Each structure stands twice: as C-alpha cells, then as structure tokens.
Amino acid sequence: MEITLKKSRFNNKWFGAGVFITLLLFAGVAASTKTTKSIDINTLSFRQVKAGPLDIYTQAFGEFASAKERLLTAPAYGKVSEILVRPGAIVSPDTVILTLANPELEQQVSEAQGQLAQQKAQREAFKYEQQNERLNYQGRIADIKANIEKYDLELSVNQSLLTLGVASKIELQRATLNLKQEKKRLEFEQEKYAQFVEMQGFQLTQRDIIIEQQQKQVSMLEQRLANMHVTAGIQGTLQSLNVALGESINQGHSIAKVGSDKELIARLRLPQHLADQIDIHAPVIIDSQKGKVTAKIIRIESVVSNGAVMAEAEITGPLTSNARPSLAISAQVFVRHEQNASYIAQAPGLRPRSKQQLFVKNEQNILRQQEVMFGELTQQKLLITSGLKTNDQIVSSDMSEYKHYSTLELTQ
Template identity: 30%
Template sequence: MWHITRFSLHNYLQINNHIMDIDSTLKRSNKTVSTKKLIFGLVVIGAMLISFALVQWFSPHTIPASQLQIASVSQADFIVKVQGFGRLKSKYQRYLTNTDVAMVEAIHVYPGTRVSKDTVIISLVNPLQAQRLSVARLELARQQASFSEQKINQQSQLLEREANLTLLQSELESAELKSEAESQLIEQGIVSSLDYKRSLLTVKQLQQRVEIEQKRLAQLAQMHLQRIKVQQELLRQFELNYKVQQQAFDDLQITAGIDGMLQELNVELGQNLTPGTRLAVVGSDSALKAELSIKQSDAEKIALNMDARVNTFSNSKQGEVAAKVTRIDPIVSDGRVMIELDLIGELPANARPDLSIEGHVISDIIANALTIKLPQKAKAHSKAMLFKLNPNTHLAAPIDIEFGTLSDNKIQLLSGAKVGEQLIISDLSKWQHLATIKIEQESL
C-alpha cells in the first residue's frame, strides 16, 4: 500500500525558519561568504520546496471508506415527486346551528362518537317557541273548523236553490201538460181561446223562471267555488305557519343530519344561545379527502388530476392509498400552498378525520434518466465537482457533474457520469484541489 506523505504547515515553517537562519548568517558573514555559495544554497532550498510540492501533488491523500458515502449511477424512468404533509379531512361536513334564542338543556353525544343522521346531539329549550307552536295549532284548528262550516253552508244554499229549481220545473211541466190538453179541447169549444192563450203564457213565464233559476244556481256554485279557493289559500297559510312553528320546535332537538363522526362540540350545559350560534360539527368518517401542504416553489409543478399517493402510517401493508389532485388553493401561507386530494380505492384501517399524513404528487416521469442518490450540498439544476471512484485501484479523481431535477432524495445527472460508475456523494470540497484521493478499504 501507498503511505501518506503530507506537505504540512510544520514542514513549511521549518523550511522558512531555515531560510531566515541562512539569510541572517549571510548578512553576518557577508564579507566572508562568496556569491557562488549563496546561489548554491538558494538553489538547494528551491529544489527542496519543489520536491515537497510534487510529493504533495502526486501522492494521494487516503480516506477510510467507512467515512464516505458512495453511490452508483443508475438508469431508469425517474419519477419526479412533490412531497408534502397534512391531514385527512371529511369529504362532507355539516355545521350545526340554532335558529332561535335557546338554552342548552342536555348534551347527548361528545366529539369522537360515530353518529347517524337521526342521532340527537344536543337538546335545547325555548318556552316562547312552545307557546308560539300552541298558538299556531289553535289558529289552524279554528281555520279548519271555519272552512268546514263554510262548506256546509254552501252545500245548504245549493240544496235550497236546487229545490227551488226543481219546484219551478215541476210547475213548468204541469203548465205544459195543461196547455197541450187545452190545445185539443179548444177545437171542440170546451176551452176558450183566451184560456188557452193564458196557459201558453204561463208556460212561457215558467220557462223563463226556470232558466233564471238555473243561471242563479250556476252563479251560486261558481261563487262558492271562488270562496272555497280563498278559504283553502287562507287555510294553507295557517298550515304553513303551523309547520314553521313545529319545525322550529323540532329544531330544538339538534340532530347530526349525516352519517359520520361528531368532530366538534362548541357549547356547554346551561349556555344561553343567540340565533346562528355554531353548536357542533359533524363530518363523514368513511368519505375522506386529503389536504397536503407543499412549498410554494413546488406549487407551479402541480396541475389538477395529477396522480398522487398518501401515506397514513398504518402498520399494515395498505398504509398508502392512491389519490388525485382536485384543488389547488391560490392562497400562500408561510411560504406554503395547500392542495386537496381525492382518495381513490379502499382506505387504510387507521384512516380517520384529522389524521396526520404525508404524501406526494407525481408531477413528471423522465424516461431513461441517469440518477444517483442526492450528494451532500447538491442542488437541482446546478453544477458541482464529485470524485469518481475506480473500484480496481481504489483511487478517486474529481470530475465535473451537471445536475438536473431533484426528487425523493435522488437527483438527475445530465452529464459527467455513466451508468454503473461510482461517485462519492460525501462532502469532499476541502480535497477538491487534489488530483486523486485513495479510499482505504477496511481489512477483514
């Protein structure tokens, strides 16, 4: 093996002191030392300096392999990922509020409890609402009774008119029979012409009275119909008022409204409430979405409908779930942007609202890209110098590398290396002036 030969600061100082001693000696014995000896001494010292420099340049510095990170260049489709962190959220949420002043009488369910849409969460009390409901019920009953009475009266009036019409029709039929009989007897001289004409006049008058009575009956029926419509509309208003008051009374029993989990409870027993107070929040626990926070600089790489993956840190193999980007929040907060993901497929067993997660969006796939594990201090779309290792000689020489896209602790190599070559990804910037370094392999 090669041995370490180092041009150290100590050696340099020793040579420098030696030169100063010679210079002092030359000054003290300037009269006795010849110019040739002075030149000879300077040549010797210069040769020593050059020798040390050459030894330092051509003798490689040795570094133990255990102190270095060495990675091989690989070639494959490079999946560019945008990483982020966030939480699972309910896809559907319902904010529970009250519609009138009330007091919290009872709390039946607390956060973290699974509920159905009919589960009563909070019971409120409002004496005024109970009174309004009672008044509305009485008014509706009174209006229904009035409507029924009006219908009976109308039926009675119609029956009376129909009776009058029937009586007139009977008189008309009798008069017609009389006139027909007289028309046959008038030729025999039994009935006078005057009586016959009177009979015809009576028939004509009765016909007119029947027609008038029929019109009066029709008008009365039409008038009754209009009154019925007015009363029905008025009755509907009372029914609607009763339903509103009944609904307001029922709303004192605060139900979940959807199947899911009670996520928030914002009131206490005995608390007096004003209309519109936020009482609780219920969210779906089976239909979930993911919200990821990503760097603002990465937001421009993301578009809607891009594929993504979400990790819920489940102990099972199904801890990851596929997703798609459905929304990109335009607001930037603390240098980060929130994106919303729609979860696809079966959710992991530990999935629940507000669960902390990690995830990534696949923003691009670079075909047949050269990649390597991310070197220390390396940046995307930059140039740097790395040491390439020769596995046969265990020597490493510096080469210039051009980097491309960075993703998931890997970086793309645009130039400077080939597939299978080994590069030292540790920080060796302090040795970059050396032509080579030697990697000392550990002995077995």
C-alpha cells in the same frame, strides 16, 4: 578573542533556529501536497448512475381532512338544556348533539296549531252551509219544473177542449202564457244556481288557500321546534362544540361542526418552487403509515406561506384502516415526466437540490473527488443535474475523513 567568541555563538544560535523553521515548513508543504491514499474497496459502498425515463414526484406533507363539513347553528333563540355528544364522537345524520329549550316557541306552535284547527272547522261549517243553499236552489228548480209540467198539461187539455168547442180561446192563451213564464223562471233559477256553485267554489278555494298558508306556518314552527333537538345531519365525527350547558344563544349562533370520517380529502403543503409545475388532476401517492392511498390534485391555492402552497387532493383509492381527519401524512405528488433522466438511488448524505464534492470511481480503480449537482428527489431516486454521466459510480459511504484528498487509490 572574547569578542570574537561571543559573536560566533550568536550566529550559531540564529542558524539553528533557521534550520528548524525550514524543516517545519518543509513538513507542512509535504503534508499539504499529499493527494493520494490507499483504501480497501471492500469497506466502501457505491451507487451507479443510471439513465432512462423517469416520473418526477415531489414530496409533500399534510393531513387528512373531512371532505364534507357541516356547521350546526341555532334554529331559534334557546337555552342549552342538554348536551348528549362531545367532540370526537362518531355520529350519524340523526344523532342528537344537544337540545335547546324555548317555551315561547312552544307557545307559538300551539297557537298556530289552534288557528289551523279553527280554520279547518270553519271551512267544514261553510261547506255544509253552502250545501244547504244548493239544496234550496235545487228545491226551487224542482218546484218550477213541476209547475212547467202542470202548465204543459193544462195547455194540452185546453187545446183538446178548444178543438171540441168546450174551452174558450182565452183559457188556452192563459195556459200558454203560464207555461212560458215558468220556463223563463227555470232558466233564470238554473243560471243563478250555476253562478252560486261557481262562487261557492271560489270561496272554498280562498279558504283552502288560507288553510294552506296556516299549515305552512304550523309546519315551519313545528320544524323549528323539532330543530331545537340539534342533529348531526351527516355521517362522521363531531369536530367541535362551541356552547356550554345552560348557555343562552340567539338564532344563527354557531353551535358545533361535524365532519365526515369516511369521505376524506388530503390537504398537502407543496414546495413553492414546484407548485406552478403541478397540474390539476396530477396523481398523488399518500403514505398513511399503514399503507399507500391513491389520490389526485383537485385544487391548488395561490397564497404562499412559509415557502409552501396549500393544495387539496381527492382520494381515488380505498383508505387505510387508520385514515381519519387530522391524521398527519406524507405524499408523493407527480410533477412531470423526464424521457431521458440521469439519476442514482438515494443514499445517506446525498442531498436533493445541492452541490456536493463526491468521490467518483474510474476504470483504473482510482477515486477522484469532483463536484456534483443534484436535482429533485423522486421516489428514492436522486436526479443528477451535472458532474456525472451514465454508469459512473460514486462512493455512497461516509468519506468525511478523506475529504482532504483529491484522489484515493482502491485496493483489494
């Protein structure tokens, strides 16, 4: 009897444990198979799928940059004797950034100016010497002409006397010969004078060339000396200054960089997967935080860095008041035009280029969870790749607490 009682108690114990486990399994299966739940429709927000033509833009980030930049270099060896402008200051083309001192260059300018003055004085002296020589030639020619008149008169007189029988024939021949000789002398002196004038012209031209060369040398040295007062050259801002007061620098050494502040471009980082779809001259809408600025793509680089490709956009519209170099901006860059695109308005939680499980409302006011694939986000519109059709409505509210339900019933 005692043995039988112990056995019965043991069996009852295992039977109770089995029943308890069975009830737990049943409760778990019941909870896991529950797929519907009621939810008040007034607590939800919806987005409706629309279809139609749509311009596809991609978002890009970047900054404004100077359209014009000028690198300032040392025109000659010198020591930085004065710095007048610091980086960040607004400058005009004539604004002096700094001054370089070079006593040797000043001496070269002085010597070149002295040589030029000496050469000009020598030319003037030579000019007066040649004028005297011309006067001498002209005096000899005048004397010969006077002799010609004299001998012409003698010839005329002798001819008259010979007719009267008073003068001899030899006197007439002598007068004729003298007149002929003087005429030849006149011809010879006039030819010499012409050659002298021509030679004098060449000599003056040669001296003028030497003076012109020296003038160019002086102008070059004077310009180099003037350039020791380094000016900005363009309207804009001083972006960097690479030298310190008292520093000695060689010719061609980089001194500073100036960039335009009103003429700007936009440097944008385009997504790598869309860069090859963007055309040159593609429209761009830039957000500068104080308004919109229109632009167009003018250059796209081929180097990929951190999943992005650098591009430059030319500003085509007026700039906003806060536009300046290095200002961070966002932009919408035109990619293509879709004639019949399906899209919805962007809402929190909806991610571009992703696959998501969303609740879709049907005509029976039932929310059914289904898979949706999204494409690009363009101007707050999210392209739909698959999973939805026109006029479908999706729940845009946070539904994370209902993700275990395949369907939800909507109530008023």
